[in-house]
Amino acid sequence: MKKAHSRKSVRFSPDPGAVAHVCFGPISKTFNPEHNALILSESYKGCSVLLALAPDIAVGDRLRIKVGNLAPMLAEARWVVPLDDQIQKIGFMYLQ
Numbered sequence: 001m002k003k004a005h006s007r008k009s010v011r012f013s014p015d016p017g018a019v020a021h022v023c024f025g026p027i028s029k030t031f032n033p034e035h036n037a038l039i040l041s042e043s044y045k046g047c048s049v050l051l052a053l054a055p056d057i058a059v060g061d062r063l064r065i066k067v068g069n070l071a072p073m074l075a076e077a078r079w080v081v082p083l084d085d086q087i088q089k090i091g092f093m094y095l096q
């Protein structure tokens with residue numbers, strides 16, 4: 001039997017139309033996002049997004065992300081669900 005996973009942080013809905021800006025390039029001081037993603041949910045420790053037409057992301061990949069009005073921060077992909085060949089649902093954990 002599969003164990004139920006309990007979340008450690010409360011999830012909340014993003015503001016309507018809120019987007020995340022994602023930078024796949026090398027981690028540097030400048031933030032130059034290559035893609036926008038639709039924010040599905042947010043928490044104090046991370047977020048889940050819907051990302052289209054972007055490079056494949058694997059669990060453990062690190063990148064920079066700017067979620068809504070927050071400053072850009074380092075994040076790690078914790079789970080990835082491909083919805084089709086161009087769209088991925090991704091859960092990120094903030095590392096900063």
